[in-house]
Amino acid sequence: MNVRQSLFRHLRSPLVSASGPVENPATFREELNNQCGRIILFVALITTFAWLAYIPIDQRLYPHEPFIIVLRIGLSVVGLAILILQGFRQFDRYNLLFLCILSAYVGIATGLITGLTRADPAYLGGYLFVLTLLALVPIPLWTAWSILAVSLAAFFTTGFAGGMHFDSDRARYSLNDLLIAAFIVAFFIFLLNRLRFRSWEKSKQIGQQNETLQADKARIDDLLHDLRLSETKYRKLFDHSPTGIFLATAEGTVLAANRAMLESLKFESVDALNAAGLPNLYIDRMDQTALWERVQEGPVSGYETVLQRADGARIPVSISAFLVSDESGEAPFLEGTIEDITERRRAEEEKRESEEALRRSEEKYRLLTENSGDVIWTVDPEFRFTYVSPSIKKLRGVDPEEAVNEQAADTMSPESLEAIFSAYNRHLAEIERGGNPTVRVEVEQYRKDGSSVWVEASVRTMRDGEGRMTGFVGVSRDISERRQVEAALRDSERRLADIIDFLPIATMVIDREGRVTAWNRAMEAITGVKREDILGKSDHEYSLPFYGERRPILIDLVFTPEEELAARYSHIRREGSVLSAEAFIPNLGIILVGYASALYGIDGSIIGAIESIRDITDIRRVEEDLKEAKTVAEAANRSKSAFLANMSHEIRTPMNAILGFAQLMDRDPDLSPQSREHLDIINRSGEHLLALINDILEMSKIEAGRAIFVPNTFDLYAFLRDIERMFRIRTDAKKLQFLLEEVGPVPRWAVTDEGKLRQVLINLLGNAVKFTEEGGIALRLAAGAGKEGMVNLRFEVEDTGPGMTEEEMGRLFQAFEQTRTGVKSGGTGLGLALSRGFVQVMGGSIAVTSTVGKGTTFRFEIPVREETDEQVRPREAKRRVLRLKPSQGEIRVLVADDRDTNRRLLSQLLGPVGFATREAIDGEEALRAIREWKPRVVLMDMTMPVMDGYEATR
Secondary structure (H helix, E strand, O other), rough: OOOOHHHHHHHOOOOOOOOOOOOOOOOOOHHHHHHHHHHHHHHHHHHHHHHHHHHHHHHHOOOOOOHHHHHHHHHHHHHHHHHHOOHHHHHHHHHHHHHHHHHHHHHHHHHHHHHHOOOOOHHHHHHHHHHHHHHHOOHHHHHHHHHHHHHHHHHHHHHHHHHOOOEEEEEHHHHHHHHHHHHHHHHHHHHHHHHHHHHHHHHHHHHHHHHHHHOOOOOOHHHHHHHHHHHHHHHHHHHHOOEEEEEEEEEOOEEEHHHHHHHHHOOOOHHHHHOOOOOHHEHHHHHHHHHHHHHHOOOOEEEEEEEEEEOOOEEEEEEEEEOOOOOOOOEEEEEEOHHHHHHHHHHHHHHHHHHHHHHHHHHHHHHHHHHHHOEEHHHHOOOOOEEEEOHHHHHHHOOOOHHHEEEEHHHHHHHHHHHHHHHHHOHHHHHHHOOOEEEEEEEEOOOOOOOOEEEEEEEEEEEOOOOOOEEEEEEEEOOOEEEEEEEEEEHHHHHHHHHHHHHHOOOEEEOOOOOEEEEEEHHHHHHHHHHOHHHOOOHHHHHHHOOOOOOHHHHHHHHHHHHHHHOOOOOOOOOOEEEEEEEEEEEEEEEEEEEEEEEEEEOOOOOEEEEEEEHHHHHHHHHHHHHHHHHHHHHHHHHHHHHHHHHHHHHHHHHHHHHHHHHHOOOOOOOHHHHHHHHHHHHHHHHHEEEEEEHHHHHHHHOOOOOOOOOOOOEEHHHHHHHHHHHHHOOOOOOOOEEEEEEOOOOOOOOOOHHHHHHHHHHHHHHHHOOOOOOOEEEEEEEEEEOOEEEEEEEEEEEOOOOOHHHHHHHOOOOOOHHOOOOOOOOOHHHHHHHHHHHOOOOOOOEEEOOOOOOEEEEEEEEEEEOOOOOOOOOOOOOOOOOOOOOOOOEEEEEEEEOOOHHHHHHHHHHHOEEEEEEOOOOHHHHHHHHHHHHOEEEEEEOOOOHHHHHHHO
C-alpha cells in the first residue's frame, strides 16, 4: 500500500472515534490502539513538516545552539519514519506504540529546546502548547505522566545548565504558569484517560445489553423501559417492532407512533391520527377513562377495549401503558403499546374449540390405542418404558404392567437391539438439530412362553413445548406373516430365475443398482459369456460382449426419464412400458432386436429391469429379398402402366380422327337419314370406346403415380343439381326412386378437383342405377370440421340392388374385377378402381358395406377448402364459337403432325371458322414454315419423326 492509499484509508473515518478497526475491543489497550489509528497519520504529518518552518528562526535567534536544529530535524525524521510505516497494514497494531514514541519525542525535544533557550517566552509558549496537546493524546496514563515528567526534567536540566534564572517577577510568573500548566495537563491526562476507559467499559456494557435485549423481545413492556438507556436501540426497536408503540400526552395527543400502530389503525401518519383524535377512536369512552385511572395507579398491562380504525372497521385491542414522569415528578406523558388482538381472540376461540376437539380426540385415540392390533409404546431418553398399550398381551403374552417394568434389552435379541441403536445413531445428528425422523427397523422380540416373534418397530422422537426431547414413541407390528410371504417371494424369485434360464430367448435381468441378477443359457450362447462370470457384475460390464466397451444399452434406458429418452434416443420405440430397439452388433456380426421393461416390487417401486434379445439377422435378410422382389414387381407394374398409357394414346389418336370426321359429315345438309343414323352409331360407338380408353389411361396414370390433383372453385349446390338432373332421367326410366339429401349445413363454394369428384359420383350412381331393378337409390352429403381450417365432405351412395358377398367386396376396388352381377350386366371393371384412385388423389378415402339381397352403400370422404361468396369470381357463361370477328385480318395457324388424318381434321375444323391453315409433317418442316409463313398460332404434335415437337418448340 502506498502513502496515497494510506492517506485515503485514514481520511475515510472520523479523526477521533470511540471505536476502531475492532468492532468491540476486548481490552482497553486495544481501544487505545484503535483511537491512535485515527490520529497517528495527522500527528506524523505535523511532526514531519510543522517544525521545519522554525529552523530558520532558530538559526537567527540562537546560532550558537546547533543542537536545537538537530532536535528539529530529528522530529521530522521520526515523523517521516512513522508516516512511511503507516503505508503497511501489518503495522496497524503498533499504532499506540508509534504514538507513544512520537509523543515522547515531541514532549522531550520541546522541553530540551525550551531549556536551551533558557525559557525564552516565545519558546515557552510553544512548550506549554505541546504539553497541553499531550493531555489529548490517547496513550496510557502512566506513559503520558512519564513523558510529562521527563519533558519537565529535560527543560529544567538544560535550562539551569545554560544559566536560566527566575530572578525577576516576570520570570517567576512564567515559572508559575509552567508549573500550573504541568499540573493541569497531568490532571487532564488522568481525567481523559478515565473518560476513555469508562467509554470503553460503557461500550462493552452496551454490547452486552444489546445481546440481552435481542434475546428478550417477547417482554415488550420491560424492553420499552430498558430501551430508554439507549436512544438508538430504542428507535430501532420502536420503528421495527411488530407491536404498536405510542407516546401520548395526558390530553390524548399522540407525540410518536410506530409503523405497526399506524398500520393496525389504518392511518397514514401521526398527523392523520391526531386529526381523528385518539380519544375519539374508543367505541366506549368509558374505557378511556377507566384506562387513565388505572394508569395513574401504576403500569397497566393487557387492558382490552375496542377501537374504530380509519376505515370504519372496529377491532379489539390490548393496551399496555405506563406514565412517564418528568424531572418535577409529574406525569405528563403516557407511553405504551397497542396490539390488534383480533387474531388472538379468534385463536382463543379456536383454542377452546381445539381443546374440546383434543379432548374428544384423546378419548378417541385412547380407545384406538387400547383396541389397536399394533402395540403402541413410549420410552424416556434412557429407553425405559413409560407406557405400553394392551395389545402387548396379544403380541408377546405379557401384561402392560409387566412390559412397563421390563428393560428394552431383555425384550429382544442382541442383534435386534444393536439394529435399533445403529438406526438411532444414523439419525442422531438430525435429532440433535431438533428434527423428528421416523426410524423403522425389524426386530426379533421374545414372547413370555420363550418363543420369538418378528415385529416392525416405527420409532419417532417426542418433544415438549420448548423443543426438548422427552423420549420416544413407537409402534410395533407383528410381521411374522409378512416375513413368511417374503420368504415365499424369495422362493418364487428363485423359481422365476429357473424359468428365465429355461427360456429359449436370450434374457438378462439387472437390479436397481445395475448389477446382473439373471443371465440365461440363451444369453450365454449369443455372447459366449458364462453366467457365473457375469452375475453380480455392474458398471455396464454386460455391454462388453456386444460393443467391446462399457456403455448404457437398452436395459439401462428403462430408468431414463421419458423426456430425455425422446430427445436423445429417437430410434427407440415405446409400446406401453416396453422399450424396443434394433441394432447391428459389430462384435458379434449379427442384427439383434431387444425388448426391455422395468421390474416392480410389491410396493410398486422399480426394483430392476429385464431385457430379452433375439437374433433377427436371417429375418432381415429375407425382408431385404422381399423388398427387392417388391421393387421388381413395382417396376414391372409401372412398365405395364406406361405401356397401357402409350397404347391408349395410339388407339385414341385414330379414334379422335374417326369422331372428328364423323362430326364433319354430320354437318352435311345433303346427308340421307339412313347415313345420318349410321353416323350416330359411329359416334356412339366411338364415344364409348373413347371413354373406355380414357378410363384405361386414367387408371394407368394412377398406378404410375402420375395422376394430378387439379383444384378449382365451384358451386357445390349447382354441382349436385346437375348430378340429380343427370340421373333422375335414368331412374325415372327404370321407375326407381332417387333421393338427394343434405345432412346438416353444407358449404356452397368448395375448392377441390371438380372433374374427379364428378367422375366418382357418376361411376357410383351409374353402378347403383345399373344394378338396381326396384326400390331406389340415395345420394347423401354431410360436412364436418377437418384439419387446418379444411371442411370434410362425406358422400354416401346407397341402393337397394342385389348386394355383394364379403369375397366380392374384398376385390371390388381392384382394376378389371367385377362381381357376378357386374359380369352379367357388362362393363370393364375399371369404374370403382378409378373412383378409389380419384378419391385418394383428392386426399380422401372410400369404403363399402353391403348385404346380399338388400343393397349396397358406398361412402367416401374428401377434404375441401370452403370459400365465401365474396371470394368467388363469377364464371363466364359457356359460348359456342361460330366464326372469327370481322376486321381482324388473316390469322394463320400452322398444324404440325406426322399423321395426315390429324392434319386434315384440324384444317377442316379451323378453315370454316375463318382461320388460314398450313400443314407440316415434322419438326424441321414446321420450323421452315414458321420462318417463311410466320403463323400466329402453331399446333405442334409432340411425337414426330426427324424432329419431335419438344425439340422444335425449344
